[in-house]
Amino acid sequence: MDNRPFDLLLTGGIVVTGAGMRRADVGVHGETIAAVEADLPRQNAQDVIDVTGKYVFPGIIDVHVHPVYLDSVQDCARVAAYGGTTTLLYYAYARTGDNLVQKVEEMLEDGLANGLLDFGLHAGMFEAPRQLEDIPQVFEMGIRTFKFFMPYIKQGWTTDDYHLIKAMDMLADLGGMAMVHAENGGAIDYMEDKYLTGPDAADKKHPLAKYFNASRPAAMEEEAIFRAIRMAEVMDCPLYIPHNTTRRAIRHIREAQAAGMPVYAETCPQYLTLTQDVIEERGALAKIGPPIRTAEDREGLWDALAEGVIQVVATDHAPKDKDVDGDFIEQPFGSPQIETLLPLVYDGGVNTGKISTVRLVQVLCENPARIFGLYPQKGTIAVGSDADLVVFDPNRTFTITDENQHSNAGYSLYDGRTVLGWPEMTFQRGHRVLWQGEIVAQPGGVQFLPTLRAKGIRG
Ligand SMILES: [Zn+2]
Known part of the structure; x- marks a missing residue:
């Protein structure tokens, strides 16, 4: 691990990947995950977010x-x-x-x-x-x-x-x-x-x-x-x-x-x-x-x-x-x-x-x-992967309605359904996308991902 302070540090969450789950902090340098370990150093980190009690999923x-x-x-x-x-x-x-x-x-x-x-x-x-x-x-x-x-x-x-x-x-x-x-x-x-x-x-x-x-x-x-x-x-x-x-x-x-x-x-x-x-x-x-x-x-x-x-x-x-x-x-x-x-x-x-x-x-x-050949750039939380992260609150209830959905369709087949668990914030390559219930990312600055041959699927 290099010793530069993190640009983004998510602390105290439960990190879940396809291989298992554990309590760990996630440290990001630029657009890439730099460390996934308990109790990472907070000194001089630019953006420290406490996500105790939340899951951290890959995007x-x-x-x-x-x-x-x-x-x-x-x-x-x-x-x-x-x-x-x-x-x-x-x-x-x-x-x-x-x-x-x-x-x-x-x-x-x-x-x-x-x-x-x-x-x-x-x-x-x-x-x-x-x-x-x-x-x-x-x-x-x-x-x-x-x-x-x-x-x-x-x-x-x-x-x-x-x-x-x-x-x-x-x-x-x-x-x-x-x-x-x-x-x-x-x-x-x-x-x-x-x-x-x-x-x-x-x-x-x-x-x-x-x-x-x-x-x-x-x-x-x-x-x-x-x-x-x-x-x-x-x-x-x-x-x-x-x-x-x-x-x-x-x-x-x-x-x-x-x-x-x-x-x-x-x-x-x-x-x-x-x-x-x-x-x-x-x-x-x-x-x-x-x-x-x-x-x-x-x-x-x-x-x-x-x-x-x-x-x-x-x-x-x-x-x-x-x-x-x-x-x-x-x-x-x-x-x-x-x-x-x-x-x-x-x-x-x-x-x-x-x-x-x-x-x-x-x-x-x-x-x-x-x-689709995007792994491990996408699909996991590991050192070197893109810092695509979802902070998910398993204790938040949310009722889906025709009115509170954002598609131009104007309806949802789940109108009236209450679910337990809702995404609280997301990051793409270390940049905020979903933040306090709103989308803060702007169009452009995205990457086209060529698809490659499949490998190592978990049955
Ligand atoms: Zn289709």
């Missing part, structure tokens, strides 16, 4: 963010920061007719100019037959994860099996990773059409609020996950499955991981803390793809998270303008989630004993950093 990393709807890149970063998040991975989507390289360049520039948080990018494509050829060039720009839709045939967003396995073939050669929205598109489209032309179709407000989940059954998510795993197996391509919703698909992921395949699974707070009842209660505001499912699925996801089959929780933040009184089927998919990630997973998982505090840090910090 939360949300790897599933869509900054192209009601919340811009700047909004997403600001709203995420209120919830204790310090690093974001945005999806740069190329829609039909778009140029993938150009879309990635635009989001990269937007993130650097307007974001408040360090970030990386995933690329995603709606027109794979034409856009696949851009993968090598995008790869050179520091993006190695590419997302494909197996459903949404009617909307024209789907990647068929021919082009999905071709993408996996290319990505395996490059050292990249495929990401799939896994639902069986043809089957879902048929069932949706059947309900829409059936006897209940006259009820334009609720036809799919009632039949939404029935037309997108867990079996069709399971089938697509199984199919994607088998294609990845043939091409020897790493596979990341975002937004898992269902207990019954877990067995295939577990089996692939046990066979040594690089298959990674994510779930989201909405699937861990809500059930499909919320669709009856809030209508299209809770229309999300894949759908929020049963209490049994929810428990299955917690079990998989504790067991290690699911390694990441991220938000799929996609706030959109919805008309709750309009035709359900015309309303877009998605909901605001980015602000409540840490408090919901802490309250729903740690306070109930479903996961440990250390597991919380693994699934929100360490594993996202490892899977």
Whole structure:
């Protein structure tokens, strides 16, 4: 340890990493963690903050963010920061007719100019037959994860099996990773059409609020996950499955991981803390793809998270303008989630004993950093790592309401829910971000984080 006085010193907290927890002070020089030990010297330290009774977590990393709807890149970063998040991975989507390289360049520039948080990018494509050829060039720009839709045939967003396995073939050669929205598109489209032309179709407000989940059954998510795993197996391509919703698909992921395949699974707070009842209660505001499912699925996801089959929780933040009184089927998919990630997973998982505090840090910090190649710069509290830190008060209660959330969505699916545990302050590379309930960081001065090959994931 060098003997310069610390620029920032957090004293008396419980430091939690993916490896364990202990009482220790955290000393920072510039933008980097310089010491993690009990009773560090306070002499001449510039900024000493007593965090006795609080947890000190690594900065939360949300790897599933869509900054192209009601919340811009700047909004997403600001709203995420209120919830204790310090690093974001945005999806740069190329829609039909778009140029993938150009879309990635635009989001990269937007993130650097307007974001408040360090970030990386995933690329995603709606027109794979034409856009696949851009993968090598995008790869050179520091993006190695590419997302494909197996459903949404009617909307024209789907990647068929021919082009999905071709993408996996290319990505395996490059050292990249495929990401799939896994639902069986043809089957879902048929069932949706059947309900829409059936006897209940006259009820334009609720036809799919009632039949939404029935037309997108867990079996069709399971089938697509199984199919994607088998294609990845043939091409020897790493596979990341975002937004898992269902207990019954877990067995295939577990089996692939046990066979040594690089298959990674994510779930989201909405699937861990809500059930499909919320669709009856809030209508299209809770229309999300894949759908929020049963209490049994929810428990299955917690079990998989504790067991290690699911390694990441991220938000799929996609706030959109919805008309709750309009035709359900015309309303877009998605909901605001980015602000409540840490408090919901802490309250729903740690306070109930479903996961440990250390597991919380693994699934929100360490594993996202490892899977996307950001570790140990991000995802841990260790000498030499970026000083991205969250001071979390486990004794503060907070009631989430539609009004006190910062997304432009104007609502939260957790309206009225009281959670125990709330982030009190955050630092990114030693600079204050969340401070006394407000965001004090300014846009710019952030780093783009190229993603690299995964290493050393904690199951
Ligand atoms: Zn998404």
